[in-house]
Amino acid sequence: MDRRGETRRGFIARTAALGAGLAFGLPGRADPDTNEPLPDGSDVRGIVTPEAQQAIDRGLAYLGGTQNADGSFGERQQYRGNIAVTSLAGLAFMAGGHHPGRGVYGTCVLRALEFVLGKEQSSPAGFLHNQTGPRQGPMYSHGFGTLFLAEAYGMARDAALQQRLRGTIERAVQLIISSQNSEGGWRYDPKPQPADVSVTICQIMALRAARNAGFSVPKETVDRCVRYVRSCQSPTDGGFTYFANQGNSAFARSAAGVVALYCAGIYQGEEIRRGLKYLMQYKPGTGYSRQTVPPLHYYYGQYYAAQAMWTAGGDYWRDWFPAIREELIQLQRPRADGAWTDQMTCNHYATAMACIILQIPNNYLPILQK
Numbered sequence: 001m002d003r004r005g006e007t008r009r010g011f012i013a014r015t016a017a018l019g020a021g022l023a024f025g026l027p028g029r030a031d032p033d034t035n036e037p038l039p040d041g042s043d044v045r046g047i048v049t050p051e052a053q054q055a056i057d058r059g060l061a062y063l064g065g066t067q068n069a070d071g072s073f074g075e076r077q078q079y080r081g082n083i084a085v086t087s088l089a090g091l092a093f094m095a096g097g098h099h100p101g102r103g104v105y106g107t108c109v110l111r112a113l114e115f116v117l118g119k120e121q122s123s124p125a126g127f128l129h130n131q132t133g134p135r136q137g138p139m140y141s142h143g144f145g146t147l148f149l150a151e152a153y154g155m156a157r158d159a160a161l162q163q164r165l166r167g168t169i170e171r172a173v174q175l176i177i178s179s180q181n182s183e184g185g186w187r188y189d190p191k192p193q194p195a196d197v198s199v200t201i202c203q204i205m206a207l208r209a210a211r212n213a214g215f216s217v218p219k220e221t222v223d224r225c226v227r228y229v230r231s232c233q234s235p236t237d238g239g240f241t242y243f244a245n246q247g248n249s250a251f252a253r254s255a256a257g258v259v260a261l262y263c264a265g266i267y268q269g270e271e272i273r274r275g276l277k278y279l280m281q282y283k284p285g286t287g288y289s290r291q292t293v294p295p296l297h298y299y300y301g302q303y304y305a306a307q308a309m310w311t312a313g314g315d316y317w318r319d320w321f322p323a324i325r326e327e328l329i330q331l332q333r334p335r336a337d338g339a340w341t342d343q344m345t346c347n348h349y350a351t352a353m354a355c356i357i358l359q360i361p362n363n364y365l366p367i368l369q370k
């Protein structure tokens with residue numbers, strides 16, 4: 001039996017014993033409103049092809065070989081030391097079964113964790129922010145950083161590291177809760193502001209990961225977030241807008257909106273069906289490609305779209321994943337170093353996103369457990 005599989009099953013058992021899911025519905029059960037079965041994690045055999053695994057191996061080797069000396073990621077000056085990019089790289093390693101201090105890239109994960117932990121600010125308490133790095137939507141970094149720490153929490157075997165993680169996660173979660181605005185969403189800075197769906201998905205996913213790991217998240221916070229995300233859904237096409245009740249639907253923000261509802265425990269219902277229907281018109285290889293939208297949105301949109309289809313399961317997943325798998329393999333192929341490229345952000349960001357997407361069927365990340 002795969003020992004990594006034993007570890008992740010043990011993690012789920014431990015977090016369930018801590019009462020995870022009181023504020024969030026959990027996949028693998030019946031929907032409380034419709035009694036319909038929720039995704040069970042089937043339909044994954046053989047879906048990571050040898051070509052996909054080779055692309056993953058090359059991508060992880062690129063990340064591992066180009067990690068910055070301080071443990072961070074971000075190979076361009078404007079993204080060097082970015083907490084979001086560093087956290088995504090750490091998640092990419094963990095999605096391959098590499099835990100803090102264990103596995104081929106265990107040291108890379110550990111160094112990334114130390115970097116993120118070392119950037120916790122005292123004012124406001126728990127804020128994960130690199131003060132010496134570029135200012136690019138600090139709550140994005142905080143959300144991805146909290147997600148990374150929460151996902152690593154159950155994988156850390158070192159008692160001192162786990163205790164340090166616990167304290168930082170508790171404070172980081174409280175900062176997210178206190179930064180929620182009256183509508184139920186979040187914006188760029190760690191204080192209540194007019195919200196957008198893009199920053200909001202980062203915060204609710206971080207809260208979901210923390211709650212899965214046994215940290216307390218008020219049900220009211222989750223319920224308010226659901227109301228906000230629903231207010232961003234277009235009544236005409238089922239996609240999601242950037243701001244509540246205004247603007248146009250678009251692919252990336254719609255993928256984020258569906259995943260935000262999933263993270264809040266909404267797995268069935270008209271808003272999910274309409275959101276998935278909207279996304280399916282942008283299946284890779286059909287109406288949405290790397291060349292037809294600003295490159296900044298490509299990996300971001302596919303990161304959330306793949307998670308949406310994974311959670312939806314069934315034909316959604318069977319149709320979507322092979323298409324994005326083949327597209328990502330093609331996008332990497334010209335790169336001799338194993339990287340995926342992104343001119344708007346950086347190659348560490350694009351490579352981490354691509355590796356996470358391709359490794360979703362591994363089922364190693366607790367946030368995606370089925």
